[in-house]
Amino acid sequence: MTTPTAPRRVAIVTGGSRGIGRQSAERLAADGLAVIIAYASNDREAQETVAALQAAGGTVTAVRAEVSDEGAAEALFTTAEQTYGGVDVVVHAAGIMRLKPLAEFQVDDFDRLHRVNVRGTFLVNRQAARRVRAGGAVINLSSSVVELALPTYAPYAASKGAVDALTRILSKELRGRDITVNAVAPGPVATDLFLDGKDEATVERLAKMNPLERLGTPGDIAEVVSFLAGPGRWINGQVIRVNGGAI
Template sequence: MMTTTSDTSPRIALVTGATGGIGRATALRLARDGMAVAVHYAGRKAVAEELVEEITAAGGRAVAVGGDIADEAAMTELFDEVERTFGGIDVVVNTAGIMLLSPIAELDLDALDRMHRTNIRGTFVVSQQAARRLRRGGALINFSTSVTRTSFPAYGAYVASKAAVEALTPVLARELRGRDITVNTVAPGPTATPLFLDGKDEQTVAQLAKAAPLERLGQPEDIAEAVAFLAGPARWINGQTLFANGGLA
C-alpha cells in the first residue's frame, strides 16, 4: 500500500548518509513503502547514483543529492533541490554520521572536533531545515547509538556526540507543537555495517554478536524497519529515542 500525504500525493523522503549501510537499507525500505526518495551523499556520488538506479528500476522515484550536512548553505540548497524535484518534503531521516574510537585519555581532539561537526552540528543543521520545511503529517528521524546505555570503553567521544542528539529530540518535538510533525531518534545496537565492523577483529565482533539475547548482529534492514515504522504509521510516538538493538540494553 502506498504511503501518502493525501489520497493522491506520495510522501517524499530525504535520507542523509544514504550511501552507508543503514542509510542505503532505509532508502530502499521507504521506496518500497511508496515514497519518493532523495538519496543524499557526501562524497560517494557514484554509489548514490547506483542506489537511485536500483530504486527506479524497481518502479520507484529517486534522485541523488549531495552536500556536507554540517554546512547550512549546502543543506539549504539541498532541501531546495528536493522540493523543486518532488514538490515538498514529508520525511527526513538523518543517518549520516562518523565514529572514531579511542580511550578518552588518549583521544586526539581533532577526532572529537570532527565528530562534533558531523554528529552534532550536522544533525542540528539538518534538523533545523526539517523543522522549517516538513509538511503536516511529517516525520524527522535522527540517529543515536545504543552505546549511550551500554557505555563500552573507547566510545566516549562518539557517545557524547550522540547523547546530544537524544537530548535534542524531545525539545524539537515540543517546539513543533501544533504542526503534526513527529521527531524521534533511532539508537541502533551492534549492526553489521562498514562503520561498525571497521577496525574490529573477529573475536570482538563475535562477542558483540552474542551480547544481545537474540545472539546476532543487527542487519541494516532491521534498523530500516524501525525507521519505516516511525516514518509511517507511528504517529503517536513523538520525542522518543527508540533502541533497535535486539534487547542489548
C-alpha cells in the same frame, strides 16, 4: 467518478548511499515515497544506489551534500522541494565514528566527530523544523552505546547523546504542527561503519551482547524507520533502542 490520488509523500535520507541510510531509503521507496538520497562524497556509490532503487521501481534522486555545511543543508531541502514539491519525512542517518580511549583521543578527531554528528544533526533538523509538511516525521539516527557505555566510545556516545537531546526538545517545539520527531538508537549493526577496525573476536563478543546473539542488520533498523515514517504517529519525542535486547 474517480477518487483523487493522494500526493506522493517525499523523504530526504542523509547518509543514504550506504549502510542503514541506504536500507532506509530502499524501504521508504518501496513504501511508495519519493526519496532524495544525500551523500557526502562517493559519487559512484550514490549512483549505484539510485540505479538499484530505480530498477526496483522507486522514485529517487541523489544530491551531494555535506550535512555539516549550513548552505548545503539548506540547498538539500530546496532541491527536494523543487524536484518533488515538498518534504514529508527526514531520516538523518549521516554520521561518522572514531573509537579510542578518551586519554588517547585527538582533539582534531573529536572536533570532526562532533562537526558531523552534532552540527550536522542541528543543521538538518533546523531545516526540517522549518520545512517539513504537516503529517510528517523527522527520524534521527542515534546509538544504543549512549546507554551501553562501552570503552573507547566516549566521544562518539557523547555526540549521539546530543542527538537524543535535540530530538526530544524539537518534538516539543513542533507542538501543533502534526510532525513527529524521534530517534532510532541501534545496537551493533553489520555495517562498514561498525565493522571497520574490529577483529573477529570483538565482533563476535559484541554480537552476543543481546539475547538474540547476532548483529543487527540495516534491514532491522529500516523496519523501525518505516514504521515511524508511516503508521507510527502516536510515537513522538522518543529514543527507540533497536538492539535485540542488549539493554
